[in-house]
Amino acid sequence: MFLGLDWNDLLEISLTIAGGAFATVRWVIPWFAQRKKEGRLARSLHPFYTASEIKSHTKYFIPTQCQSKSPSESNEINRDTEPREPLIPYFIRIFEKDKDDYVFMVLADSGMGKTTFMINLYYTYHRKWQKKYKIRLLPFNAGIDEELDKIPDELRRETILLLDGLDEDPQAIEHPNERIAALLKKISHFQTVVITCRTQFFAREEDIPTALPFGSMSPTRAQRRIVTRYISPLQPEEIKVFLRKKFGRFSIRYRNCLQFIEQYKELVARPMILNYIDFLVDKAPQYQYSYQVYAQIISRWLEREHNIRGKGPGFSENLYNFSRFFALDLYHHTEHLSIADLTALQKLSDQCQVGLDLFDMQAHSLLTRGAHNNYKFSHKSILEYFLALELFENPAFAKTFKGFEGMDMLRKFYQEMVLDKIAKPFFCEKFGLENGKQYSAEEVMRIKGCLGCGSMFLPIGSHEKAFFFNFSLDKLKDVTQIDLSNTDLQDFRILACMPKLQQLNVANNPALCSFDYLFVEGLNRDLKEIQVQGTNIQAATLENGVAFVYV
Structure with missing residues (x-):
């Protein structure tokens, strides 16, 4: 007996306290580790990535897998049988050994996690205690050439360079061959270069560069190949791991999400869509097309913004209209691909009665502020969705539309809208x-x-x-x-x-x-x-x- 309690009671209390302490430690340690990771990345990647972007790309990260052939060659995106391997360990090995190939292209479709991979690759190598080289991560934008020019020549041979989003480079969209050739020349003296890009940016597989058009930086490198790797779609087990990280194994939302992914396997194989799965599951209609999923994502985002800010009933509509105006402005100023002129952004914002602080949002925002105060959509496919709406609904825009080149998702959204809203009703009426x-x-x-x-x-x-x-x-x-x-x-x-x-x-x-x-x-x-x-x-x-x- 102790304090009036027998040994069985003491044992039960001790086990309860121990279990609670274990559960607390099991939760607290990962929480502190994630906060430390986000803080370190926010400092080292400023001003190119915001804290909210870093959090969204790292908190529920599932290790990226890669393969040597494009997943698009498979009939089902998440049923690809091509051999896969972890992409980050692959590059860590590359970084630490002498090699002939030092330029790598990592290709993937829209929303497949290219930026997520790059941020986590950067962090994995940056935190190593003993590393041979420095590492830099830069997103393609209007100022990337100036950022590259700032790196001294004597440091380039000791620097691993990660360049994210070639398909969003304004010059590459206008003149792809000339831009890629000039870019490869500019990065020729870096130790190793990794470039991410949309697969569809290259019209044909033969258009993907396979060799450097100039002498390599070291005479010992006889081969001058450009090695291509493709990001693999998420497999069902990886999707379940993501959901368990986000919702917990025994939560109701986890079970609801499992039912959703069973019905829409093709959609959730893309990490971008998976990030919004909690939006999609709630009140989920029977999605038949990709554009409907994006419409639901945007609808839930508007609802979320309205609830957070407690604005009037017209706030969501104004915000939606602003997003469409913003997409049109980006399209007509493709040399920037994001708005750097805060005066122009303020003018657009005032037209829709939406303040600029709207865009300092967390990971689910449609708009983010990048380096040099450039404003853009958090995913290029969101921009393409709004442009598809304009092309479908706005005859004036359709007359000035320049074509689908460099915007594969815009083409897909537009075809789906025409099919769903014009062709199908017509055939149903006739037949x-x-x-x-x-x-x-x-x-x-x-x-x-x-x-x-x-x-x-x-x-x-x-x-x-x-x-x-x-x-x-x-x-x-x-x-x-x-x-x-x-x-x-x-x-x-x-x-x-x-x-x-x-x-x-x-x-x-x-x-x-x-x-x-x-x-x-x-x-x-x-x-x-x-x-x-x-x-x-x-x-x-x-x-x-x-x-x-x-x-």
Whole structure:
């Protein structure tokens, strides 16, 4: 007995205290380690990366994996069978040994974690007690050439250089070949150089540089290759590790997120989307396209900003409008790709009644302030989403649009919007396919006529856009009535997939001039009536007694 307690009670109390102390230490030590890491990086990477950016790229970091072939060659982004290896240990080994190759390209799609990898690679090497070289990390922006020029020649041979985001370099977007050649010459005397870039920045695989266009910095380096590595998509187990770090193994949000990723494996294989998964899971609609996911991300961000700041009911709308104005301004000033003129930013902000302090936000902000007070979207794909909206909704912008070069996600978002908001409703109205199959943008754009016989062009609304429609549709085999009027129909080949058709309207299709393909191989034996006014089809007598309507 001790203090009136028997030994069993004392043992239970001791175990409880020990368990609580262990749990506290287990939480406190990682917390202090993360704070120390963020503080060290914030000091060494200032002013190129903000504290909030560093936190978002390091707090839930999952070690980046790499592979020698592009993951885009696989049918499913997170089912790639290419051999993988940890990317940071790979480069740590490279940094510490003599080698012939000293320029490396790390390629990945949008939102695949290129900046996250670079910040964590920098930190891993920077914190080593015994390291052979210095290391610098610089993002591509309007002032990168000046930053490189500041590094003395005598230090370049002792410096590892990390350059993040070649696809965001204004000069590279305008003149890629000339810029890359000049850049490789400028960095020729650094010890080792690692450059990240979007895979789609290079139109073809052959466009990816594979060798230096000049003598290497050391006569002992006989080979002058540029080595390319691709960031691997997150695998299911890596995604679960991320979710456990963020939410805890036994939380309800963790289980909800597991259900979400099971349904949308392709989306969450991108670390950027995974960072927003808590936004996506809450009130998640049935996403069918990438642009819908981005719309939800932006919607949740606006809601979050409104709640934090306690503004009036129009604040979210003003902030949304400002983001679109900001995207247009960036597009029309691509030589900067971010706004360095605070006067211009203030003017845009005043138009939407949003203060500049809005942009000093945490990791989930759409806008961040970088070096030299440059303001930009936290991810280039956010910029491309807003530009896709403008291209889809703003005819004035569409007339001045310069093309999709260097903006692969803009092209994808725009195609999805056209498909979802124009093409699908049009086809549903014409064919009664409200419950039909889901079509991808690739399916709509692919020329695939019935039985390989060709395709039909459909002008959509006032835009007069021609779409190729995939007629290999099981849903059409039971159609008995169809209205194909005013569709610029060229012939009757489409009807080969409608064997039960009874009534047909092809009015106001002047290109129709014959019944070719209408009754072949016993098809359309049940056809009873055809409306042909506004065509060049002449009256004819058919064996099955079809009635023609010319008025």
